[in-house]
Amino acid sequence: MTFMNTPVEFTARVVESFGRRAIVRTADGERLPAELFGKRLSIVCGDEVNVRMPRPVAAAAGDEPRIVSVQPRRTLLQRTDSRGRNEPLASNLTLLAIVVAPEPPTDPYMVDRYLAGAAYAHIDGAIVVNKSDLDSSSTLGEAVEEYRRAGYPVLTVSALNSHAIDDLRAFLKGKTTMFAGQSGVGKSTLTNALIPDLERQTRTLSDSTGEGRHTTVSTALFRMPGGGELIDSPGVRDFAPALVSDAVVQRGWPEIVAAAPQCRFANCLHLREPGCAVIAGIDAGTLSARRYESYKRLLNIMRDLAPDYERRK
Ligand SMILES: Nc1nc2c(ncn2[C@@H]2O[C@H](COP(=O)(O)OP(=O)(O)OP(=O)(O)O)[C@@H](O)[C@H]2O)c(=O)[nH]1
Ligand SMILES: [Mg+2]
Ligand SMILES: [Zn+2]
Structure with missing residues (x-):
């Protein structure tokens, strides 16, 4: 009967995390709630972790699977807060796609800081210009040309009328991408457009005047049909990369x-x-x-x- 006492351990992916709790996805694609084991452990969306199942008696008493360790991260995107402290945002990304749109207005300096933060973390950077159905000739045009000239891929799309969504899906194929950017640019709407059957909450029409409102509250990872992974993240007001010399x-x-x-x-x-x-x-x-x-x-x-x-x- 010794096997009953051997804890069952397996590797899984953190697809959503909230403080000490997370949702992990197993190799079979099953989603399980899990809790962190040990005070020193900290995880972010994208982490590959080792999970230990509770013994049957403990499971019956309500114990959840526990995340016992984190595997080495291939990349880690972090931000710095106003006091110079690091805050990890997501791991194992290969691409950071900064989403911009004619509305709300873009701060190109923040986009630059995102691109720089990605570069310091050895993550590629790209610009997704959403809401191409709106008139973007005004402020965006100039900044977008600067990114093209600097060598960044720039994709102009519309989540609303599906313009170039197939091109975007093809570009993201095989990559682990995080959508980042200001609140209201359409990160979640784009995520829904790229992944059929996903119904991630987006800002509703009645909310559309509420400037600074953040619709998405947690960072979450999804698999894209045809290959690749996509992380939708809450909108930000500002971003500063992890400190470098x-x-x-x-x-x-x-x-x-x-x-x-x-x-x-x-x-x-x-x-x-x-x-x-x-x-x-x-x-x-x-x-x-x-x-x-x-x-x-x-x-x-x-x-x-x-x-x-x-x-x-
Ligand atoms: N015209 C137009 N509106 C869009 C497009 N994509 C998204 N929107 C609208 O923009 C608003 C914000 O969309 P969200 O997807 O919630 O934006 P978000 O970037 O996820 O916002 P946060 O979660 O707060 O960071 C919603 O009212 C969407 O319907 C688009 O391509 N064209
Ligand atoms: Mg959102
Ligand atoms: Zn010089």
Whole structure:
């Protein structure tokens, strides 16, 4: 009878997490509620975890499966709060797709910080321009062209009339993608459009004037038909990446990375150094002055938050 006392353990994927509790998906595709075992353990959506089933007697008494350990993460997307503390958002992503739309208006500096945070975590970045059914000629056009020129994939779609949704699905195939961005840009509506039968709650018409309202409250992972995984996340007001050193900040700007080898100094931060190819590119108009300004702003944000960061090291 010894096998009865051997706890059954298996690996599973965290598809939704709420503090100390989570929903995990087993290899067979079954969804199970589970709780964290041990105070030091912390998990995020996307984690691969080891789960231990309760013994039959404990299960009968209401015990849930327990997450006992987390497998090494291939990637981890994190943000920094205003006090310089790290907050993990999702793991094992291969792509961060920042969703923007003509409404609500886009803050391109926040999009840049998202793209930089992805780069620091070795996650690819892309821009999804949603609501192509609305007139986007106004503010968005310029910023979107900057991303194209910097080398990011840009996909223009409409979740409402399905324009280019098949192209988006094909682009996301085989990837583990998180949709991120401001509240109301249509992340959940897009998730529903990409995954038939999914009915993730989206902002209703009666709510549509409620600016700053966040409809989605938890980060959740779904499998896409045809391959790939998609994580829908709550909208944000702001985003700052995990802290990195001065020299690393520029890795979030592929166009700066491409120009930097032509700078006179190998450790050029492209601020006031003589012979800087990045500043020459701005003067010549081949590099975006706004994107460069954004780089300098993030460098300053990182330096402002760094004292806290240094103390924690
Ligand atoms: N015109 C138009 N409206 C859209 C489109 N996609 C989404 N919407 C509308 O935009 C509003 C917000 O959509 P959601 O999917 O809830 O937005 P979200 O990004 O998930 O918002 P949060 O969960 O709060 O972060 C809803 O009223 C949608 O119907 C689109 O392609 N075109
Ligand atoms: Mg949503
Ligand atoms: Zn330089």
